[in-house]
């Protein structure tokens with residue numbers, strides 16, 4: 001294990017530290033434990049969202065306000081996860097609350113257009129230069145499904161190329177090579193990865209329609225396009241890989257994807273479900289690369305279930321029912337009033353100044369984390385862009401999925417629990433993000449907690 005600590009006087013073993021951290025966690029969350037047991041009797045695993053589970057049991061969160069949340073035992077945490085980056089304003093932003101309260105008594109959903117969805121569509125098309133037309137759905141998963149369908153229909157081709165480690169939701173065709181094990185021989189070599197089903201239950205032949213390539217590896221995508229380019233409907237990428245490790249693509253790589261897709265008549269899809277928060281016009285504004293289609297979700301719903309996809313008029317017009325053979329896209333709650341009203345309020349409050357401010361908070365957090373790990377001599381890497389932050393323990397440089405997958409996962413889980421005991425709520429894989437409900441003092445408070453949590457698990461950091 002690639003861990004070293006400069007001076008150690010603590011004689012506890014890693015197993016002892018682990019037992020202590022778990023005992024502390026259990027002692028401080030008895031009500032969550034009991035509620036979890038009750039939930040397990042009616043839901044497998046006690047929840048409806050696998051990513052939210054972690055051992056020994058997840059905390060039950062009762063309420064949130066601004067950047068803080070409170071668990072069932074009355075303990076308060078700084079929320080550095082923001083429902084996996086979706087709550088750009090933290091909890092209970094007054095404009096969002098007012099917008100929803102105004103809507104609620106008048107009805108929540110009608111099988112008819114409403115002015116809120118037009119307003120949200122205007123906001124997105126004004127902000128994102130590559131988006132002429134947009135449609136809404138209820139999740140990022142659906143957004144990806146519809147964007148891929150649009151690309152396949154537009155090109156008349158079936159093949160999709162995605163990044164190894166890229167997470168695009170739970171639609172079958174993107175459940176490929178999401179987190180293949182490093183020792184899985186079927187995943188192929190680093191520079192020529194092979195498609196691996198992400199979960200049981202997805203048809204085995206899905207891998208025939210979905211090729212994978214390594215982030216920032218130009219030769220790999222050039223080879224794929226040279227061999228199969230005429231069959232490719234779309235190349236799909238998050239310009240900053242989110243769940244895959246908060247890893248920004250290189251600008252040159254995105255430019256190469258744009259050139260290659262144009263050359264081979266394929267579409268380029270940017271999944272900005274997470275990264276839309278990183279710049280006012282999505283992170284594509286920073287990279288100055290225009291995709292054909294962009295998918296949205298998370299922040300655009302103001303905290304309510306949402307998805308959206310949009311792009312070039314020629315591609316999106318396929319969904320116009322007045323066209324011959326239009327594409328069918330429907331959903332009972334698509335564009336419902338509550339989500340759309342909350343989204344409009346949230347997006348209006350997310351001004352370019354606020355984007356820049358929380359990006360700077362992200363940089364302050366990244367810098368502070370680098371200092372905190374350097375102080376105790378831990379081998380670690382801090383990744384991210386703007387308001388996205390990833391902490392990877394046990395690896396000194398992370399540029400690709402395979403780098404990120406090589407982290408010491410046990411240690412990450414330990415630090416995650418120790419952080420909870422110190423009042424900081426991050427993802428178990430140590431993914432974090434800032435929100436407009438935070439300021440510099442919040443970040444400094446987080447960093448104080450991080451230092452104490454690291455001290456608590458210090459002996460575990462030794463090989």
Ligand SMILES: Cc1ncc(COP(=O)(O)O)c(C=O)c1O
Nearest residue numbers: 139140141167168169273274297
């Ligand atoms: C980049 C990306 N795409 C798509 C999705 C799927 O979104 P949803 O969970 O709303 O279905 C996610 C969810 O985390 C995501 O991070």
